Structures are given as structure tokens and as C-alpha cells.
Amino acid sequence: MRAGPSQEEIRRHNLGTLLRYVHVRGPTSRAELTASLGLNRSTIGALTADLTAAGLVREELPRDHGRAGRPSLVVQPEAQHIYVYAFTIEVDRVVAARVGLGGVVLDRREIPRPRGDRPADKVVAPLAEFVRDAAKMVPHGAVCIGSAAAVSAIVRQEDGLVHLGPHIGWADEPLGDALAEALGDERRPGLAPRVRNGADLAALAEHTRGVAVGCDNVIYLHGDAGVGGGIIAGGRPVTGHGGYGGEVGHMAVNPQGRACNCGSRGCWETEIGEYALVRTAGRDGTGSAAVAAVVDAAGRGDAMAQAAVRQVGDWLGFGVANLVNVFNPEMIIFGGTLRDVYLASAAQVRGRINRMCLPAVREHVRLRTPALGGDAALLGAAELAFERLLADPLEVATGTGGESASFSALPDPSVSLDDDR
Amino acid sequence: MRAGPSQEEIRRHNLGTLLRYVHVRGPTSRAELTASLGLNRSTIGALTADLTAAGLVREELPRDHGRAGRPSLVVQPEAQHIYVYAFTIEVDRVVAARVGLGGVVLDRREIPRPRGDRPADKVVAPLAEFVRDAAKMVPHGAVCIGSAAAVSAIVRQEDGLVHLGPHIGWADEPLGDALAEALGDERRPGLAPRVRNGADLAALAEHTRGVAVGCDNVIYLHGDAGVGGGIIAGGRPVTGHGGYGGEVGHMAVNPQGRACNCGSRGCWETEIGEYALVRTAGRDGTGSAAVAAVVDAAGRGDAMAQAAVRQVGDWLGFGVANLVNVFNPEMIIFGGTLRDVYLASAAQVRGRINRMCLPAVREHVRLRTPALGGDAALLGAAELAFERLLADPLEVATGTGGESASFSALPDPSVSLDDDR
Numbered sequence A, B: 001m002r003a004g005p006s007q008e009e010i011r012r013h014n015l016g017t018l019l020r021y022v023h024v025r026g027p028t029s030r031a032e033l034t035a036s037l038g039l040n041r042s043t044i045g046a047l048t049a050d051l052t053a054a055g056l057v058r059e060e061l062p063r064d065h066g067r068a069g070r071p072s073l074v075v076q077p078e079a080q081h082i083y084v085y086a087f088t089i090e091v092d093r094v095v096a097a098r099v100g101l102g103g104v105v106l107d108r109r110e111i112p113r114p115r116g117d118r119p120a121d122k123v124v125a126p127l128a129e130f131v132r133d134a135a136k137m138v139p140h141g142a143v144c145i146g147s148a149a150a151v152s153a154i155v156r157q158e159d160g161l162v163h164l165g166p167h168i169g170w171a172d173e174p175l176g177d178a179l180a181e182a183l184g185d186e187r188r189p190g191l192a193p194r195v196r197n198g199a200d201l202a203a204l205a206e207h208t209r210g211v212a213v214g215c216d217n218v219i220y221l222h223g224d225a226g227v228g229g230g231i232i233a234g235g236r237p238v239t240g241h242g243g244y245g246g247e248v249g250h251m252a253v254n255p256q257g258r259a260c261n262c263g264s265r266g267c268w269e270t271e272i273g274e275y276a277l278v279r280t281a282g283r284d285g286t287g288s289a290a291v292a293a294v295v296d297a298a299g300r301g302d303a304m305a306q307a308a309v310r311q312v313g314d315w316l317g318f319g320v321a322n323l324v325n326v327f328n329p330e331m332i333i334f335g336g337t338l339r340d341v342y343l344a345s346a347a348q349v350r351g352r353i354n355r356m357c358l359p360a361v362r363e364h365v366r367l368r369t370p371a372l373g374g375d376a377a378l379l380g381a382a383e384l385a386f387e388r389l390l391a392d393p394l395e396v397a398t399g400t401g402g403e404s405a406s407f408s409a410l411p412d413p414s415v416s417l418d419d420d421r
Helices: A007-024 A032-035 A041-054 A120-135 A175-183 A198-209 A267-271 A274-280 A288-300 A301-325 A337-345 A344-355 A373-391 A394-400 B007-025 B030-037 B041-053 B122-136 B176-185 B200-209 B268-272 B274-280 B287-299 B303-327 B337-344 B346-356 B372-391 B393-401
Strands: A057-060 A076-077 A080-091 A093-100 A104-111 A143-151 A154-158 A161-165 A168-175 A194-197 A218-223 A229-234 A329-334 A367-368 B057-058 B074-077 B082-089 B092-099 B106-111 B143-151 B152-155 B161-165 B172-173 B192-197 B218-223 B227-233 B329-338 B367-368
Touching: A007 A032, A007 A041, A007 A076, A007 A373, A007 A394, A032 A041, A032 A076, A041 A057, A041 A394, A041 B161, A080 A120, A080 A373, A080 B082, A093 A120, A093 A373, A120 A168, A143 A175, A143 A373, A154 A194, A161 A175, A161 A394, A161 B007, A161 B337, A168 A175, A175 A194, A194 A198, A194 A373, A198 A218, A198 A229, A198 A329, A198 A373, A218 A301, A229 A267, A229 A329, A267 A274, A267 A301, A274 A288, A274 A301, A274 A337, A288 A301, A288 A337, A288 B122, A301 A329, A301 A337, A301 B152, A301 B303, A329 A337, A329 A373, A337 A344, A344 A367, A367 B082, A373 A394, B007 B030, B007 B074, B007 B106, B007 B372, B007 B393, B030 B074, B041 B057, B041 B303, B041 B393, B082 B122, B082 B176, B082 B372, B092 B287, B092 B372, B106 B122, B122 B172, B122 B192, B143 B176, B143 B200, B143 B372, B152 B192, B161 B176, B172 B372, B176 B192, B192 B200, B192 B367, B192 B372, B200 B218, B200 B227, B200 B329, B200 B372, B218 B303, B218 B337, B227 B268, B227 B303, B268 B274, B274 B287, B274 B303, B274 B337, B287 B303, B287 B337, B303 B329, B303 B337, B303 B346, B329 B337, B329 B372, B337 B346, B346 B367, B372 B393
Parallel strands: A080 A143, A143 A194, A218 A329, A329 A367, B082 B143, B143 B192, B218 B329, B329 B367
Antiparallel strands: A057 A076, A080 A093, A093 A104, A154 A161, A161 A168, A218 A229, B057 B074, B082 B092, B092 B106, B152 B161, B161 B172, B218 B227
16 A cells, blocks of 8 residues: 655656657647646646757647637657557567557568477577668667567566577576577667567557557457467456466366367367468468468368358357457457457357356457457557656656667677577 | 546545555555655545545544554444445355445355256345345435345346356356346446456455455465356456456366366366366265265365275366466465365465476465455455446545435335245
């Protein structure tokens, strides 16, 4: 139990609230800010002045001002000057991006990744290379205020250790440390790269600026070789005690089912992951292309593919129905390979929800695909990297203001990254 | 997004925080309050004076003051003068209590309830009778600041409609309205009885003043004829979109299982509810006595009872393991009939967790029985009824201060309650 905030804490809170507003909603007039934030005009003016002085926002006259009288200035985030690096490490690819305040992707690179047992520092190398290249394009005076990575694995929040990522071939890989070393961030306390589960970050992104804006109870499901989940309940992520919450892929659905990579049996991902679909369809291959091929074949009338889609869709609905009974969510989002599977088997999924869910619980649930597409986790990583700034804008902006080209002084890659290329 | 609080909001927040502290922890010295709440001595003094003037706390010299110097006054909740009514409606009994600030049970009555299809107003009658009797014992000047009921059913939060309570024999029963009418609360806006699921309230009570104090990720499981769950994630209840979250009893665990009352098949409660245990043991009977008889027989060496306990314990562990993977909780609490089942089958439950849970997730989970015993839901209802007061102490205390005997003016029971007795 903690007593209320001080005046200074309130000011910081208000600065963060205003900055978050324009970060999420884009350019906003002072008049709208005054109305939406419940603060008076002079307070909005003072907060905006502080944020402008720190280089976080700028004010402009609106382009179209049809009405008489003095126009309300429009506050917009300094997308070109305040940025983060965001990364995703997925089963079949690695993506790196430079993302400006406001969620604007300024630069982006996607690198295919062969499946298999590659240690963390090898995966980190192309990310660091992207950062070195991107840094050359950064305008003078621009400030990097953080970085974060999404990874299809079970991650320890405090230091970004990847406990278990069977599908990316990792166990106990110190990804957080490897990223910090590659990016030179160990010299900047508080700005160390943050690492989280990809589905958790995809849920965050869809909730912040995607299909789930305004929904406080959301489950994001990500399918690839495995199945991950990102859960938001009551507007807040369900992280659990150690940050490992949301491992819905290892919810056992079939006591008589197949052995799972995790050591258990009948886990949801053994019934709805890409292997289950592709094998049930009597095919070979892996990855989203193989899943898409089965779904396409089913659409063209291939009976075996149709049966596989129906069966996997039925198990997809089975697990979704369980989650709906437990969480009473407003929305389920089907991402990764589950997007195609859901679209091809919506009847099975709905049927399971109707048969298995309590009427009061199923009444308001909406089934959706990601508005941010395959970049949901990447944009979620960017949101995570922006979080410190949004929590305390002046402290973070001032604290890094002297290192405007902070990422340009990376350690020599030939030493730390590429020694066995 | 909302801007920071005003000075007046901070004062109200601080008043609530101080009152909540002594409500939960009992008599507390001003010195401890100063240290724990992070406020200075004069602020604590001013807040305490306000709460004392409102009749919510009183200050006394400590009984034992061994040290030299002026002793720090001890602030204690006015348990005899500020109270709520708390009720539980369970499968086999109804309990009513008058509970004082600080969670002190001042008066309590337990009424056995035959199973079957009895409408809400018939169940409400003995609760109203308790309130009338209890009101005669209430000291002059004491103030009732609310009431709440826990019910083993799916409840719509906004008005306390019981959507579905198959085991108590209800469907779409307007319990909230019936309680308000019986208690005469329709004349006191904002003080209408609140109704919630019993497992949700048991979780709240164990988290506030039971075995889960300090645990922010907790799952409370309640067993009777069915199985309910109350889930706390990140320190806050998982209520879901409509308030129906936590229906873990209807998580399907056995696709080949039995038909469930809810219309689905293989729900967890069909495998671990009292019927499953008693029937698998080859016995008859219902209720906690029948469950205890099976567990006792197993302890005495009855082979069929032992097999039943092992089988039900195995399914108990199966569902718990799924919840652990999804929520990464610190603690699972086994309440109701599941207390005895868990204690008799802890090896099965632990075995399932070890086989089915991801190592990082299962590492810190503790399995416990309720510290508040069979009264967890009752005390949770009391906590719910106190919530408005704790959120804004002076507003609520002042708003009801003129109606110190508010519950003594109940409507004539012969008209509204007992018309077919």
C-alpha cells in the first residue's frame, strides 16, 4: 500500500500521458488534448512547452483550418528525431527496424533464418549489422532511447535469458546480454535491450495501435512451429509471477495426444502447430509457406487438405473455447500461421465456441486477425522500447540527450560478432 | 488515457490508503504508518484526525510501551461501529454474517440448504431474517456501509443477476434485485448489495488477509458439486469482459469425457467435482460429507476409494498444470471439497505439474489450502462490501452517517419474502 503521488510525480505523469497520447494517436490539437486529458489549457501549454524543449514533440499550425478564430496548435511526436530499435527473432526469420516516436517504421530489414540450432550471438550479428547501417542514415541530433527484441520462446524478463525456445533451437541462451554487447549498450545503464516473448509483444502492439484498441480483455495467438499466446486482462498484460504467463501452446488439450517438445503430451501446439496441419494433410515442408499451401489446396478442393484444415480448426476451436471460459475475453486475435488456419476453419472454431463456452461468456467474444499483420511483434517490441520514455519523458530524453549518436559507436564487429563467419 | 490526480483526489486516496492499511493489518502505530505509507508525520496526523472525526478509526495509547519517550498512538479500525453484511449462497448451505471494519466477524449464522430448484427470493428470506435479528444487537450509532453476497454461480456484475448456477438450481435469477428488496436497499443508491462468484471472492479474501497475502499471482479453486475458480493476476482479479472470468470448471480436459451440466463435454468439473469422486469410489451421497467419507475410506485402506482419489487427483493435477502454464502463478489454493481431495492426492497433483509444466513456470508455484477455511468466500464478500468505503472513506461514511440504523427499517417480511411459508 502506497500513499498518493507528489506534485512532481503528477507533473511527470502528465508529461508521460500527453506524450503517450500523441505517440499512440498521432498529431493532436491542443484543444483535443485539453478535452481528452481533463487538464486546463494553460497546463497543456506548459506540458507541451516542456516536451518541445526536450525535443520530443513539435507544434504546428493545422494545415486545414476552415473555421474562424485562432486555430489550435497541433502537437506531434518527433518521429524522425526520437527513435528505438526493434527486433524479432522468429522461427524462420529475423527482423530489425528503426522505429520513430509515434510508431513510424523508419527503416526495416528482414533476414531469412534457416531452422536449427544457432546460438544467440550468431542471430544477434545481423541485427547489429542492421543497426550499424541504419545509424548512417540517422539525422544529426536524433536520439535513440532504447531497444527491444521479441523472440518466439520463453524469456526471463529481468535479463532477457531465453529459457526455452525449442522451435528456434535455443535453451538458456543469454540473448539480452548478447544484444547488449553487440549494440554497445552495456555502457548505458537503464537502456539495455529488453527481451520478451513475441506473442506478448504482438498482443501489446495490437492493443496499443491495432485491432484491439479499446479492448481490455484480449488474447493474441501466434502460430508457427509452436503456438504462443499474449494475454491482456483488465487492460494489463498477464505476465505471471516470473514473466512466463501466456504459454497457451502448452495447455494440454488431448490426454491421448502426441509427445510435445516440452516433455509433456497432447499440448495444444501438437494439434494446431504447422507440423500437425502439414502432416495431417499428407504433405512435407515447414513454415508459413507450407501452411499456406495446405490452406490453398483445401480451397481448391483437395479432400485430404480439407480434412486436415477441419481437424486442426476443430482443435483450434477447442483450445480457444477453453481460453474463452477462463478469461471471458472480448477478442481473440489469430496471428502467424494461425491467421490462415482460422480463416479457413472459422466454422469449426465458432462451432467449438458455441458448443463448449458458457452462453454468458461467449456472447461478446469477437474473432479477429491482426491489424498489424506479420509486424505485430516487431511493433510491440518498439512499444516496449518506448515505455521508459513514456513513463518519464524528460528524465529519459535528458539523460540520453548527450549521446545523440549513441549507436554509431558500436564495438568492432570483427571482434565480438563475426569471428567464425 | 487520463491526466494525474488533483490535490483533493490525492487526499482521498491517502485517506483510503491509511484506512485500508489498518483494515487489513489491524491496529497500527502512527510511527509504522508514517514509515509504511511514505507520508510525513503531520500528514498522517491530519489524515487520522479526519478518519477519527468520521468515526472510522480511533486512536489509543499502546498497551505495552516499554521504551522511553512519548509513545506513538495506535490507530485502529472502529470494528464495532462500521460494519457490512456478508452472505454466501452455496450448494448445501447459506451463510450470513455481520462483519466489522478490520474483517471482524461480529455475528454469523449458517443455514443448511437442501439441494434443488429453489428460486432466489426463497434463499434471500433467511438472509433478511438474519439481518433483522442482527440489527437488534447493533450498538447505537453504528453504521452499515454496504453488503455483498458470494454465490456458487455465474453472475452478471452490474446487477447481480445469476445467469447460471446449475448446482444451486438457478438460471437467470435476479439475486441482486431480490437482496436489495429484502434488505430495503433500493432506497439507498450506491449501497445496493453487490453479488459476485464465490471463488472470485474467496480469492480476494485469501489475497487480502489469508494464505496469499503478498502473492500477486494466485488461483483459488473451489470444489463442491461443480468447480469454480478465482484468479488474481498481477495483483488484480481476472474478471474478464463481462465479469465472468475464471470459469475453470468448464475448461474441457477430457475430449472423451462425460456430458456436463453446461452443455459441453469433458469439463474439468466432470472429472474432479464431488460426483466424480463419489461415483468412482462406488458410493452414493453428495456434499462435502460424501467427499470426506471417500477420502477417509482411502486413508483407511479401502482400495476402491484409493483408486478414486488417485484418479480424481490425477485429473486435478492435469487441470492445475494447464492453469500453471497459462498463468505462471505463485500459488494455487485448494478450497471447498478440493481441499480434502488435494491433501489426499498431493503426489498425483505434483506429478502432473512436474510432467506437464514448463520448468521455468513450475519452479516457484506453491500449493496451499485456504487460511480462512470455509469462510473465505464469506470474508471476500465482506471485503467487496467494504470496497466503496476504502476507496473514498469520508464520502461513504458521511453519506450514510445519518442512517445509523439503516437496516433496522426493513420492509414487512410477511409481504415481500415469506408469502408462501
